[in-house]
Amino acid sequence: MGKSKNNKFRRPQFNADGLSVTAVKEVEDDPNEFCDGVDTPAGELLEKLQSPSADMREFACASISRVVQQSQTIPAFLQRDAVRRLGPLLLDRSLAVRETSTGALRNLSACGGHEVCEDMVKQDVMTPLTALLRECCAAFETSPTFSLDQKDPVEDVANEAVNLLWNLCESSSQALSVFNKAGLLDVLLQCLERHTRNIKLALSAAHCLHTVTEDNAELQCSMNVTVLGSLESVLLSSEPAMAHILLRTLAAGSMWNLKSSLPTARQAQTLNALVATLSQCLELDAGVLIPQLRQAEVSRNAAATETGEDDHEAAAEDMAVEEEGQQRNGKANKMNKDISDLVPRDKEELREATALLTAQQTSLEIIVNMCCSDDPSDDEWEEASSSDESEICPDSLAEGNTSLLSPLCLSAEVHVGLVNHNIPEKVLTKTHFPSSEAMDVCFHNPTWKILIKKMHLVQYRALTCLHNMLSTMDAESLGGAASLQAVAQHLSTLVFSFPEIPKDEDFLEAVTGAMRSLLQIIASMKITQCFTPQQLISLCEAATRCDVVSVRVNALAILGITGSTLAKEKGTAETLQMIGNALLQVATKDANLVVCGEALDALFDVFADGDEAERAAKNINLLSVLKALQPVFKAKIRKEGKGKYSPEQLCVLDNIKVNLRRFIGYLETVVKKLQ
Structure with missing residues (x-):
């Protein structure tokens, strides 16, 4: 037989960190009414974007943000020039309008697919987006100091903007070119460096950075000690929470993408830290941790009930998540995008479990690429x-x-790193069927069902990883x-x-x-x-x-x-x-x-x-x-x-x-x- 193909893993098409959602109860949930007619709700909402009232503009943006998650409604908005109407609102005087308008464009990009993203870039959405990101980062330096339990509204705006940037750069080479020319790498690093106070923003920046550094020769030229130092500081952090494990994993992926820019004197040390990060992530047993996290959630809810806190809202949110998941599994999901990570804010344990599985999937994808020859003939x-x-x-x-x-085709350094950290053995462990205990937890709890697909994806990535290791070691x-x-x-x-x-x-x-x-x-x-x-x-x-x-x-x-x-x-x-x-x-x-x-x-x-x-x-x-x-x-x-x-x-x-x-x-x- 001839040579077995080395599977290089490409980044997924759209973000896996969940869409922006502002629940707008007043919006009718029937998507069909957004598709026909002259004076449709789509047209009415777009008209409200011009309202002199900031509250009305915010309401319209939030409504659009919710409605476009049902992808069959998107043409009605695009036909009415939604992108050009929303674009200027990224720089609105009201921070709330900035956040909701950016969230609407973010959801439009994620649910609309490649063609919509390309069209958004052609309509020059990158210009106001770039300006918004610059203004957010400038505001980081001058805004009041918030305690860790306080929300910084500027960071919320930045988070939506970074997610929109991520989607556009994933789908459009033109957007990536703008990213390079506008020097937006510095913006991502500033967001990444806020991981000690806002892990959500840092994760969005890390996901985006992981995407824009892949196969980006132009960006390689702008690498410097400061950039690599920022990534290394994340890589060497030690916070035990799953979100931070995911953050370190994404930093490791970006570091691997930028490996050709590493100073020779630091290559061995950096590579070892990178592989150690992946190894530590794969050591975690999701089959044990997911049932533990679910039990922690049950205990927390029981404690809240005993103290008289109203849990009806959380239950309603659970139902809403399940209903939206069912909608996406139907017609709205025909574009085969994973936008199922819509996790309510109070579901801390579910967010932890999601971060764990995403980190392990990403770790395996990085190892898949590490075990690939750079020879173009492989593809x-x-x-x-x-x-x-x-x-x-x-x-x-x-x-x-x-x-x-x-x-x-592995370099000696990569080979030694993988063997010293027992990566082959850990990868093989992940190829087993998902734990029956973890699967039971997810089957019997509607909001946790989104993890079933993720557990299987970890297994599939591990099998692909095994394939590449068998081909190259x-x-x-x-x-x-x-x-x-x-x-x-x-x-x-x-x-x-x-x-x-x-x-x-x-x-x-x-x-x-x-x-x-x-x-x-x-x-x-x-x-x-x-x-x-x-x-x-x-x-x-x-x-x-x-x-x-x-x-x-x-x-x-x-x-x-x-x-x-x-x-x-x-x-x-x-x-x-x-x-x-x-x-x-x-x-x-x-x-x-x-x-x-x-x-x-x-x-x-x-x-x-x-x-x-x-x-x-x-x-x-x-x-x-x-x-x-x-x-x-x-x-x-x-x-x-x-x-x-x-x-x-x-x-x-x-x-x-x-x-x-x-x-x-x-x-x-x-x-x-x-x-």
Whole structure:
């Protein structure tokens, strides 16, 4: 087989820290009435933005902020020039209007998706936003000193503004360019440095910084000792609260993004602090902590009831959160954005649990990227193909010499850091199913249900992380043969312990990638593995029904690795026939050329050499099937290629086309020999 794809994790499209919400009870919740008519509520609210009354402007902004969370209402506002009407209010005389107008634009950007964000930038929303951020930071220096339990209204405005900036920079390269040219990095650092008094603002700034530092060559040039010092001060802080753990994790991610700017003398020390931060985060057991946090919430509510505090409002808020979550799971969530972290302010323990899971997910995503080669070729196959032009040539094909292991690409410093902090072991722990106790807590409490998806995401990210570590670290660093066999047994339990193979696409993508990498290293070491060919064929059959191309590709690669190993053993012809038939079924029927190419690539591996392979190839009429397929495959590349596939994909497909011709020639010599 060719090289297994290294999955580089990209930042999620939109923030995961929850949307701004100002509850406006007077606004009708029927979204349909915002979609039609001339004098619609959307038009009326936008007209109120021009009111001379600050209270009326605030009411209108807050109402818009709430309504646009139902994404079907957004066109009605955009058609009436909502962005240009809201933009000037970012600099309104009233701080309350500044906060609610920025919150409305923030929600519009998060719920509207990439196109809305791009449109907002084209309408020059970055100009008032930049001015607002500058004014907020200037006010930090001159505003009255607030105690830690007092709210600073300027910080509330800044928090909304930073979240809006985050969404825009995530979706628009033009917004990112403005960020760079306007020098807004300093603004984020000022917000970050307020973590000792306003963790919410600092977290928003850290999320934004983590986003804007990724693949931003222009920003790298503006790095200096002050910037790195600010990040290091956060990285080395020691507050135990989950929000601060998340803050340190995000600072670690930004530091990794800026690694090329680190002074040589500080690289080793900074890298060690970075990996230590990730390690400490992954040490925490969400399965234990979530039930504890829920119990703390129950105790606090009981104490509040005993002291006569009214808990009806909290209960009403719980219901509101649940209702909004249900709305988002319906039509409003069609854009596949995670905006479910709408946590009421009094839900301290739930916020802690959310911060913990977000920190662990982010830590795993950072490790995924640390275990990626910087070689651009890793991402050339958008949906992952294992073929590589340099890896399958006529000579190696004829000799049955196929490379099963991708070259190690970790730097010595990263490798040592990951091993010294037991990162592989901690990642493997996170690949287990979410704790049943934690899941029960979430299932039985409506406001805690938002954590279920997050617990699964941590597992999926850990599996992707495992895949990359298996692809880039040597077997000894991963614990040797015994540990690899234990990993194989664990993955077998994840996939095959149910009556049917799980159908969740994110899970399948992550787990098949991990299995693929594991089987590559096991095959190269000639270690006995616990998956039966029948299990892997059933996985392939399940994968072919999955819409995600990379799932199908991974499953085919797994069959190819298994078959090429079996071909070297005696008495395996019948099993090879089963594998061959499964691969041919995909190669001849899948509509995606990348998947067809992977199936052919796997066939080349399985039937490249050996008496058992030759016997199996004859029994399934492999030569005649491939001869019939060859002109069809060539025609599809010619007709569909340029319109549907990237130049890199076409290059690999052309290579497979050449190898198909050569492989047919090889099979013809085999048939003559057997006659």
